[in-house]
Amino acid sequence: MKFGVVVFPGSNCDADCMHVVKDVLGQPAEYIWHKSGSVDGFDVIILPGGFSYGDYLRSGAIARFSPVMNAVYEFAKAGGLVLGICNGFQILLEARLLPGAMRKNKSLKFCCKDVYLKVENVNTPFTLKYEEGQIIRIPIAHGEGNYYCSEDTLYELKANNQIAFKYCDESGEVTDEANPNGSVANIAGICNKNGNVLGMMPHPERCAQKILGCEDGRLLFESIVLHLQHKRGV
Amino acid sequence: MYQARIYITLRESVLDPQGTAVRKALDAMGYDNVKDVRIGRYLLVDIDTDDKSLAESQAHDMCKKLLANPVIEDYKLEIVKLG
Numbered sequence: 001m002k003f004g005v006v007v008f009p010g011s012n013c014d015a016d017c018m019h020v021v022k023d024v025l026g027q028p029a030e031y032i033w034h035k036s037g038s039v040d041g042f043d044v045i046i047l048p049g050g051f052s053y054g055d056y057l058r059s060g061a062i063a064r065f066s067p068v069m070n071a072v073y074e075f076a077k078a079g080g081l082v083l084g085i086c087n088g089f090q091i092l093l094e095a096r097l098l099p100g101a102m103r104k105n106k107s108l109k110f111c112c113k114d115v116y117l118k119v120e121n122v123n124t125p126f127t128l129k130y131e132e133g134q135i136i137r138i139p140i141a142h143g144e145g146n147y148y149c150s151e152d153t154l155y156e157l158k159a160n161n162q163i164a165f166k167y168c169d170e171s172g173e174v175t176d177e178a179n180p181n182g183s184v185a186n187i188a189g190i191c192n193k194n195g196n197v198l199g200m201m202p203h204p205e206r207c208a209q210k211i212l213g214c215e216d217g218r219l220l221f222e223s224i225v226l227h228l229q230h231k232r233g234v
Numbered sequence: 235m236y237q238a239r240i241y242i243t244l245r246e247s248v249l250d251p252q253g254t255a256v257r258k259a260l261d262a263m264g265y266d267n268v269k270d271v272r273i274g275r276y277l278l279v280d281i282d283t284d285d286k287s288l289a290e291s292q293a294h295d296m297c298k299k300l301l302a303n304p305v306i307e308d309y310k311l312e313i314v315k316l317g
Contacts, residue, residue: 057275058303065300094303101305103244106251148248148306182251 001228003029004042006072006088008063013049013085016205020221021046024208027225034066043228044081045072047088049141049203059102059144060090069095081125081224082197086142089189089199098192098199099157100149106182110143114214115180117188117202118168121161124195125227129219135172136216138202140180140188145201147183147190157190165189165200235316236281238293242302242309243274277301280316289313 003021007014014031021029032039034052039045052063063069069091076082076097084092092098105111114137119130130136149157157163165188169178179186181201189200204217244250253271260268279296281289290313302309 057301061300061303093305099305101303103248103306104251106249108251108255146251150247150305182249 001027001043001225001232002041003027003044003046004032004039005029005046005048006032006034006068007048008034008050008052008066010052010054011048011050011087013087013203013205016203017046017048017085020205020208020218024218025221025225032068034063034068036068037071039068039071039075039080042075042080044083044224045075047072047082047084047091048205049086049088052087052091055087055144058090058094060087060092060094063087063091064094073097076192076197079194079196081227083126083224084197084199085203085205086140086145086201089201090144092197092199097197098190099153100147100184100190102144103146103148103182104144105142105146105180110141111145111180112139112141113180114139115188115202116168116170116172116178117165118172118174120163120166121191123161124164124191124198124223126191126198126220126223127164128227129223133172135168135170136219137207137214138204138217139206140202142181142201145181145183147181147187147201149184154185157187160193162190162193163187164191164198165202236283236286236289237314237316238277238279238281238289238296238311239314240277240279240293240297240301240309240311241274242277242297242307243272244306245308248306274307286313286315
């Protein structure tokens with residue numbers, strides 16, 4: 001089992017992801033430079049947070065045309081696991097591996113704080129260690145996390161159970177007040193129809209160890225490991 | 235040489251938080267007849283060709299692939315001969 005953490009110019013959560021996978025979970029992992037044309041030999045690809053290409057034009061728009069993204073696209077289409085966190089989520093949207101787009105936060109402010117999420121779908125390789133409806137606390141840090149999709153797409157997301165996480169309050173109520181950025185339907189994270197590609201704005205890698213005050217994000221990475229172990233019959 | 239002058243704005247169905255903030259500021263300044271403000275991008279793309287229709291079709295391709303995101307944005311463009 002090998003994790004790959006893609007590094008774009010401007011990525012800044014790559015080392016955090018590497019730390020969680022390698023040091024906290026004890027799994028083999030390597031960085032993949034954005035100019036690499038291949039992701040052969042990897043079982044999971046993580047697109048980390050940051051400001052790839054300075055967020056020029058639109059967040060994720062230019063990174064999506066990095067050489068490595070062709071390989072990631074093929075990898076995802078073949079069923080490989082791809083996790084996009086924050087800027088990684090924006091890149092997945094721009095690459096059309098996930099539906100929808102990001103707008104500037106409704107408040108127009110960069111929002112950096114802990115939020116509560118409701119786990120809506122535990123039947124994905126990324127969420128299987130959570131309980132359905134579980135409320136978790138995870139930090140966000142973004143200026144463009146205001147998820148948008150058409151009504152038709154939203155209908156499809158719901159019908160196919162593709163909404164993985166929703167912003168909620170501490171008691172689990174999905175309210176406007178608990179929506180930090182104006183996202184449609186309080187969406188914090190979605191997966192593709194097959195469930196092998198997940199994008200989320202909150203940062204699970206920033207809350208995967210007790211020493212950081214919260215480890216609700218750790219289960220996401222442990223879910224991936226468990227999924228791959230099952231797949232290999234371990 | 236042709237220049238593509240490309241205007242990109244958020245689609246009408248998409249709330250434009252920046253535009254809304256500017257409209258409110260204009261309203262506070264006394265421009266109470268401003269009904270809507272949409273903020274977008276303006277790109278000037280110089281294309282080295284003598285073939286206007288080629289420049290135009292290339293510019294449309296660029297918009298669809300990279301310069302605009304059709305999920306949330308509309309674009310329009312004009313092609314102008316340079317020099």
